[in-house]
Amino acid sequence: MSQAVTSGAKVSLTGIKPTGEPHLGNLIGAIRPALKLAEDYDSVYFIADYHALTSVRDPEELRRYTRSVAATWLAAGLDPKRTTFYVQSDVPEIFELNWVMSCMTGKGLMNRAHAYKAARDRNDESGEEPDAGVNMGLYNYPILMAVDILIMESDVVPVGKDQLQHVEYAADIAGSFNHVYGKSYSFKIPEPIIPDDGNSQTLPGLDGRKMSKSYDNTIPLFLPEKKLLKLVRRIPTDSTPVEEPKNPDTSAPFQILEQFGSAEVVADTRKRLEAGGMGWGELKNVLFEVLNTELAPLRERYDALMEPGSELDTVLAEGAQTARERAGRVLASAREAIGLPNRARAREVLG
Secondary structure, eight states, rough: OOOOTTTOOOOEEEEEOOOOBBBHHIIIIHHHHHHHHHTTEEEEEOHHOOOTTTTTOOOHHHHHHHHHHHHHHTTTTTTTTTEEEEEEEOHHHHHHHHHHHHHOOOHHHHOOOOOHHHHHHHHHHHHHHTTTTOOHHHHHHHHHHHHHHHTTTTTTEEEOOOOOOHHHHHHHHHHHHHHHHHHTTOOOOEEEEEOOOTTTOOOOOOSSSSOGGGOOOOTTTTTOHHHHHHHHHOOOOOOOOOSSSOGGGOHHHHHHHHSSOHHHHHHHHHHHHHHHHHOOOOOOOOHHHHHHHHHHHHHHHHHHSSSSSSSHHHHHHHHHHHHHHHHHHHHHHHHHHTTTTOHHHHHHHOO
């Protein structure tokens, strides 16, 4: 069974939105740093499937992405015995508290949310009505995200600078509740953890830009060998002849190799490129061998987890139970504070 968060310990929460196939950039930029952080905190990870509804409308796609993302994190090293790992929709307490906290949140705060403002700005630029295409899920998104954070009594939330507002909103919304009901119950005020820019890693994609689903330039993590080789060979390079010296630091294949290759392989490849005599084609072959060696055991683990009835189902079910126990305690305290009936007492009365 998933290990419950230890009482009194610092809690770190990470949400993962299932809106696409995991790729190499996710592994380097998000998954590995998050798993490293989990060594220092009681960690809570969840798949934010309800958040995905703002953009994903195909039910089969949502189910596939949810399972794929969960399998990816487990294959990459997430230990469910040390981490509470669950799917958001398996914890209904979140959505009851979402309404409570919606009633504590000013509309003006939501008007200033980055995603909503960006949608309005795009509409203004294209001559559309300001709220064209904006659903209430997008508008209320920050409240649900705040509840995700607060209901697990999170101390810290790892975020990039572009997501800092979400943690600030969680703190503001918790503060509003605490101001009104704090004599009975107060939510813990979360703090963000922002990765050091010097240590954050990004990978170039198939077009040379940052690898991103929004650019459609990714290398999926679990491709079969032949497809992986095909995509590696598509990574752009210049026309420098084989015998000419090359600058490895401007080479997209080399930048990826640096993140996955051993120190010896990276150093030897750099030396050969700078001296001349190693062509881009050979570099891509080296990169493919390094990637395939690194990803083969992850791919095998991922494929096994994606099978119907695999241990993934048990892991997520146990994680949901642990998460519900914690969320239930928080929700019960909030219900009592605002004056709603005590469910446990009602069950006792009914026998």
